[in-house]
Amino acid sequence: MLFKVSMTVRLPHDMPQAHADELKATERAVAQQLQRSGKWRHLWRVAGRYANVSIFDVSGADELHALLTALPLFPYMDVEVEALCRHPSSIHDDDR
Numbered sequence: 001m002l003f004k005v006s007m008t009v010r011l012p013h014d015m016p017q018a019h020a021d022e023l024k025a026t027e028r029a030v031a032q033q034l035q036r037s038g039k040w041r042h043l044w045r046v047a048g049r050y051a052n053v054s055i056f057d058v059s060g061a062d063e064l065h066a067l068l069t070a071l072p073l074f075p076y077m078d079v080e081v082e083a084l085c086r087h088p089s090s091i092h093d094d095d096r
């Protein structure tokens, strides 16, 4: 199943820079591993914001929930999830 996920990161202003840097580095490693696995299909920065729009390809909502809540930055994110289904006019076979 495909899901569109919008994540907005809000790190506390008083978080020590070293802790923020460590969280971001760990998040990057996890995100890149999930992209290599094919589960995190697209990752786009929203221009001008500390936010992204992503497409996940997972078995269902339970797997997506497990992946998102395991992200190191999850405690500092606002997350919005939308389930996607095939568009009848799409010419692509890989969008289901």
Ligand SMILES: O=C(O)C[C@H]1C=CC(=O)O1
Pocket: 007, 009, 027, 028, 029, 031, 043, 050, 051, 052, 073
């Ligand atoms: O930067 C972000 O949008 C937050 C998060 C998502 C992937 C990643 O590496 O960090």
